[in-house]
Amino acid sequence: DAKTTQPTSMDCAEGRAANLPCNHSTISGNEYVYWYRQIHSQGPQYIIHGLKNNETNEMASLIITEDRKSSTLILPHATLRDTAVYYCIVSLDRGSTLGRLYFGRGTQLTVWP
Amino acid sequence: DTEVTQTPKHLVMGMTNKKSLKCEQHMGHRAMYWYKQKAKKPPELMFVYSYEKLSINESVPSRFSPECPNSSLLNLHLHALQPEDSALYLCASSQGSGLEAFFGQGTRLTVV
Numbered sequence: 001d002a003k004t005t006q007p008t009s010m011d012c013a014e015g016r017a018a019n020l021p022c023n024h025s026t027i028s029g030n031e032y033v034y035w036y037r038q039i040h041s042q043g044p045q046y047i048i049h050g051l052k053n054n055e056t057n058e059m060a061s062l063i064i065t066e067d068r069k070s071s072t073l074i075l076p077h078a079t080l081r082d083t084a085v086y087y088c089i090v091s092l093d094r095g096s097t098l099g100r101l102y103f104g105r106g107t108q109l110t111v112w113p
Numbered sequence: 114d115t116e117v118t119q120t121p122k123h124l125v126m127g128m129t130n131k132k133s134l135k136c137e138q139h140m141g142h143r144a145m146y147w148y149k150q151k152a153k154k155p156p157e158l159m160f161v162y163s164y165e166k167l168s169i170n171e172s173v174p175s176r177f178s179p180e181c182p183n184s185s186l187l188n189l190h191l192h193a194l195q196p197e198d199s200a201l202y203l204c205a206s207s208q209g210s211g212l213e214a215f216f217g218q219g220t221r222l223t224v225v
Contacts, residue, residue, distance in 0.1 A: 034212050043117070043203050043216030044156065087155065091212055095191055098170065100146075101205075103155035 004088045010107040012082075018075040018106050019025075022088030025069040031091060033064060035073045037084040044087065045046070047073065074108075078111045079104075119204050119217035127225055128194060134220045136187040136204030145187040146214065147179060148203040155201055162187060194224045 005023040012018040024033065034049040048055055048062045049080070056060045061074040073080055089104040117138045126132045136145065144163050148156040160179045161169035176198075178190040187204055187215060201221050207214040 038156075041201075041219075043205070043218050044214075045216070046213045049212065072162065085155075088214070100158060100161060101156075101214060102158065103157060 002091055004104050005086055006104065006107045011018055011110040011112060012078045014080060014111050014113050017107055018078040020073040020086050020109060021070065023070045024090045027068050027090050033071050034089045035062065036087045039084040080111050083109060083111045117204055117206055117215050117217035119220050121220060123221050125223045125225060131192045134202055135187055136217055138206040139185055140206060140207055142206035144207050145181065146205040147189050148205065150201040150203060178202040196224050199223045
């Protein structure tokens with residue numbers, strides 16, 4: 001699986017957009033980009049995933065560069081409850097991995113009032 | 114019901130004890146997983162079950178013994194653990210064909 005590089009920590013003012021970057025320069029053509037987050041002392045929570053196109057759901061937007069070597073997770077209006085560790089994961093074609101997730105170190109996002 | 118339920122939430126056990134962690138999901142997911150998470154570290158994959166059969170063991174010591182009695186239940190049997198095995202143990206499930214996994218809240222295990 002391709003490796004990812006994320007900043008160790010970021011902060012964001014409440015109500016502002018939080019933009020979390022992820023580098024995955026060795027990603028291959030059939031690897032997806034997944035984002036999870038983990039609020040302190042809870043289990044990880046799925047946020048969003050994508051292959052080539054930008055994606056949006058009720059939680060966030062995922063912007064993937066045209067060369068697919070990096071992506072950005074956008075929380076459009078961050079709240080205090082969004083304070084968490086955010087993990088960017090790239091993995092093989094969905095059908096072949098049995099849902100295996102290999103977590104990197106992630107980014108600690110702190111939203112301040 | 115989109116929950117993965119883990120019991121107990123907290124467990125303290127001695128190094129000679131035998132205990133079991135339990136995980137349950139009723140989403141009809143075909144794949145279930147155990148992860149281990151040490152403090153301030155990311156979760157690490159331990160085991161993957163697919164259709165109630167063990168399909169992946171990430172070189173986990175034999176003092177951890179998984180069991181999948183049916184499609185909704187996953188157990189992790191613990192025996193002769195060491196203090197360094199103290200961690201948060203997370204269970205997850207997914208349809209199996211993708212990586213959108215649902216995680217439980219975990220069992221915080223302390224080995225004394």
